[in-house]
Amino acid sequence: MARLRLTLWSWMAAALLALGLAAPAAAHNRDRTSFEPDCHAVSGADRTARAMTGPAAWNCSGTGWQATAPVAWLRFDMDKWKGTPAPRQFFTRTSRHERITIYALDTDGTLRSRSFAETDGRPFARGPVFSLSLPPVTSETEAVLVRIDSPHSIPLLTEAGLARHLDDAGRSVEEMMLLAMVLGMLVLPLLFDVSFYLVLRERFVLFHAVMVVAMMGYVLFAGGVITAVVSLPVAFLAVMAPLCWAIGCGAALLFLSEFLERGALSRSMRRITFWAGCWTIAVPGFLALQFHATQAFDDAAYFFTITPAAVVVSVALIHAILRGSRSAKFVAVAWFPLILTSLERLSRGLGVYAGPSSLDSMMFVATGMEVVVISLAIADRFLAIRNERDAALTEARMLEQISTRDSLTGLMNRRAIEARFDELLAQGFDTFALVDLDRFKAINDLHGHQVGDAALIACANAIRAAGDRDSIAVRLGGEEFVVLLRGERTLERAEAMRQAIPMRIAKDVPGLELPVTASMGVIMLARAARQTMQFAEFYARADALMYEAKASGRNRLAYERLTVFSEPPAGRRRTPSEGRAA
Template sequence: MAFVRLLFRLGLVAVVLALGVARPAAADDHVVPTFAPACHAAPGADAGVAALRAREAWICDNTRWRSDVPAAWLRFEAESWQGQKTPRYFFTRIARFDAITFHAVDADGTIRSRRLTEAEGTPFAAGPVFQLPLPEVTADTELLFAQVEGPHSIPLLTEARITHDPGKAEWSQIDMMLLAFVTGMLVLPLLFDISFFVVLRERFVVLHAAMVSAMMVYVLTAGGLASAFVTLPVTLMAVLAPLSWAVGAGISALFLVAFLERGAQSRLMRRVTVATGWFTMFVPGFFALQLDATQPFDDVAYFVTFLPAIAVISAAVIEAVLRGSRSARFIALAWLPIITASVERLLRGLGWHVGPSSLDQMLYVAVGIEVVVISLAIADRFLALRRERDAALTEARMLEQISTRDSLTGLMNRRAIEARFEELLAQGFDTFALVDLDRFKAINDLHGHQVGDAALVACASAIRASGDRDAVAVRLGGEEFVVLLRGPRPLERAEALRQAIPMRIAKEVPGLDLPVTASMGVVVMGDAGRHKMAFAEFYARADALMYEAKASGRNRLAYERLTVFNEPPAARARREEAA
C-alpha cells in the first residue's frame, strides 16, 4: 500500500509538472503551419547563393542527408507558404553547429542575409528544439536558403522548419505531459535505490541509481524539459543529451554484470560486457562532445560506436536467460523496448531513414517502461537476496548452536562457556559448581553406553528442571557438568541441584542396581577476587574440591568461599604439609 500511495503521489507531481511547463494550446494553433525545406544540398562552404538557385544543385527527397560536410544547405520555397503569413523564425532539433546564415531571395534578385552563431540560438521552454530569427521575408520573397556551417547532426537538418509563430515550434501539451510523467517515474527508482541500499549494500543498487540519473539528464535535455526550469545554452544541451545517453548505456552494461545471479554469465561474456560498458562510456561519450576537430565524422562515429553495446548487451541477456536466470528475464522485458527504440534513433541519426522528432516519444516511453520493470526486478532480487541471507543466517545459527551445544544433552559445551566466561562473571555469576556423577564408569560397564547416555540426559534434565533463572548449566564432557550461579544462597541452591540428580536418574532410567549419586565442588568468589580468575583456574579449584568430596565418601558437596585471591586447596595442603 505504501508503494501504491507513493506511485500515486509521484504521478500527481508529474501531471502538475506537465501542466506547468506545457503551453496551453492557442486558439488558432490548428491554422498555424510550419514549413519543411523542399530540398537540401551539400555543395561546400564556398558555394554562392546565385549558383544554388537552380534546382539541379539540390536533392529534393529525404535521401542522402549529410552532416560530414563543412556546410549543408536547406532550400525553402515560397510556394509552400503562399496564402499564409510569411515565416519569421527558423527552428530545428538541438544540436551543435558553428553558424547558420539565412538568405531571403526576392523575385527581383534582392538578397537579405543574416548570419547567427550557435550561441545566439534560443532553446524553447518545452521541446528539444531551438529557434533563430529569419531575415525579413516579404511577399516578393521566392526562396529562403539556410546555410548550416559545421553541422554535427543529421536531424539538425532533417527536422528544420520555418514558421511565423515562435510558439508553434514547441511540443504539444500532451507530449510534454508524457515527458514530465516519465521524468517523475525516474524519481521513483532513485527513492527505491536509496531505501534498498540502506538495507542491502549491493553494488548493483548504486549502479542502477547512476544509470537512472543519467537517463533523467537525457530526458530533461534531449526532450527539452530542462528549459522549463533553467535557461541553458544550446551548446550545453546539445552535448549533455548524447553524453548522458552514452554514460547511461555504459553503466547499464556494468549494472547487468553486477545484477545477474552468480553463474548467469560465462567468464568470457562477463569480461566482454564489462569492457563494453567502459568502452561505451568513453568512446561514444567522446564523440558526444562534438568538438570542432571531429565535426566531419563524430555524428556517424557516435552512432556506430553504440553498435557493440547493443550487440553485447543483447547477447549477454540472451545467454543469461538461456542459463535460467530469473533476473535476466526481467531485464529482457525491460530492455527490449529501449533497445528497439535506440536502434530506430540510431538509424535516424545515421540518416538511413527520416522521421519527425515525435518518434523520440517511443524512446521516452521505453525509458519509462524500463525504470518500472527494473525497479520490480530489483525488488524481486532484493527479496531473493534477503531470503538467501536469512537462510545463511539460520544455517550459521544452527552451526553455531552445533558448535556451542552438547549434542547429547543440549547444554552448552566447554567451548561455549570458555568463550562467554568473562561476560558471565561480569553479569554476576560468581559461583562455580563442578558436578561429577559417582561411579559412572560402572554404569557403562554393567548396563552399556546407551543406559549411561540416558543417565547423562537425566542429569542434565535435573539441572534444567530446577527452573533457576540465575543458573547456567554446562556439560564439560563425560560425566562432568558445571553450573554457574548468581544471587543469594548459592551453596543451598547448588546442594538442591545435586540432590535432585539421583532422584531424576532413578525416575527416568529404571533398572539400575544402585542409585546414581553426584559429588560437587563449589567455589564461591568474593568481591576481592572478581574478574581476576580465568575459567581454567576456577575449574582447577572446583575440581580439587570435587575430589575432596569424593575422597570423603562421595554423594556430597565440598566448597570454598574466596575472599581474597588465594591458591587451590591441593596446593594449599601441600604448602601446609611442607611447613
C-alpha cells in the same frame, strides 16, 4: 511488498496510457510538412551562398543526409507559402554547430542574410529546439537558404523548419504532458532505490539509481522539458542529452552485470557486460561532448560506439534466460521496447531516413516503462535476496548452535563457555560449580553406553530443572558438568542441583542396581578478585575440590570462597558447613 507491486503495476498502466497519447501527438507534428526543408547539400568551408543558387548542387530526394562535411546547406522553397503570411523564424533540433547563416533569395537574384553564432540560438519551451530570426522575406523571395558551419548532428538538418510563430514549432501540448508524466514515473523508482539501498546494500541498486537519474536527464534535455524551467545555452543542451543517454546505457550494463542471480551469467559473460558498460560511459560519453575538433566523425562515431551496448545486453539476457534466470525475464520485458525505440532513433541519427522529433515520444515512454518494470524486478530480487539471507542466517544459527551445544544433552559445551566466560563473569556469574557423576564408568561397563548416555541426559535435565535464569549449565565432556551461578545463596542452590541428580537419574533410567550420585567442587569468587581469574584457573580449583569430595566418600560438595588469587587448594575437604577464605 504487495502494495509496492500494485503501485508499480499502476505506473505501467499510466505508461501505456501515455503511449496511447504519443501516437496522435506524433501524427499531429508529421502533418506539418511545410516546415521541412525541400533540399539539402554539403560543401567545403569556402563555398558561398551565391554558388549554391544553381540546381545541380542540391539533393532533393530526402535521403543522403550528412553531418560530416565542414558545411551543410538547407533550402526551403517559398512556393508553399504563397497566399499565407511569410515565415519569420528558422528553428531546428538543438545540436552543436559553429555558425548558422540564413539567406533570403529573391527571384531577381538578390540575397539578404543574417548570421548567428552558436550562442545566439534561442531555445524555447516546446521541445529540444532553438530558433533564429529570418532575414526579411517578401513576396519576391523564391527560397530561403540556410548555411550551417560544422554541424554535429543529422537531426540538426532533418528536423529544421520555418515558421511564422514559434507556437507553430516544437512539440505539441500532448507531447509535453507526456514528457511530464514520464518524469513523474521516474521520480518514485529513484526514491525506491534509496529505500532499497538502506536495507539492501547491493551495488546493483546504486547502478539502477544512476541509470534512473541519467534517464531523467535525458527526458529533461532531449525532451526539451528543461527549457520550460530555465534558459540554457544551445551548446550545453546539445551535449547533455547524448551524454545522459550514454551514461544511462552504461549504467544499465553495469546494473545487469550485478543484478542477475548468481550463476545466471557465466564469469566471462559477466565481465564482458561490465566492461561494455564502462566502454559505453567512457567512449560515447566523450563523443557526446561534441568538440569542434571531432566534428567530422563524432556524430556517426557516437551511434556506432553505443550500438554494442544493445548487442551485449541482448546476448547477456538470452544467455541468462537459457540458464533459468527469473530476473533476466523481467529485464528482457523492460528493455525490449527501449532497444527497439533506440534502434529507431539510431536510424534517424545516422540519416537512414528523416523523421520528426515527435517520434522521440516512443523512446520516452519506453524509458518510463523500463524504469518501472526494472523497479518491479528489483523488488522481486529484493525478496529473493532477503529469503536467501534469512536462509543463510538460519543455517548459520544452526551451525553456531551445533558448534556451541552439546549434541547429547543440549547444554552449552566447553567451547561456548570459554568464549563467553569473561562476559559472564562481568555479568555477575561468580560461582563456579564442577559436577562429576560418581562411578560412572561402572554404568557403561555393566549396562552399556546407551544406558550411560541416558544417565547423562537425565543428569543434564536435573541440573536444568533445578536451575533458573541466574544459572547456566554446561557439559564439559564425559560425565563432567559445570554450573555457573550468580545472585544470592549460590552455594545452597548448587547443592540443591547436586542432590536432584540421583533422583532424576533413578526416575528416568530404571534398572540401575545402585543410585547414581554426584560429587561437586564449588568456587565462589568475591567481587574484588573477579578480574584475576580465568576459566582454566576456576576449573583447576573446582576440580581439586571435587576430587576432595570424592576422596571423602563421594556424594557430597566441597567449596572454597576466594577473595584474592592463590594457588589451587590441596589436601583438605570443605563441606557446606565449613569453608575458608583464601
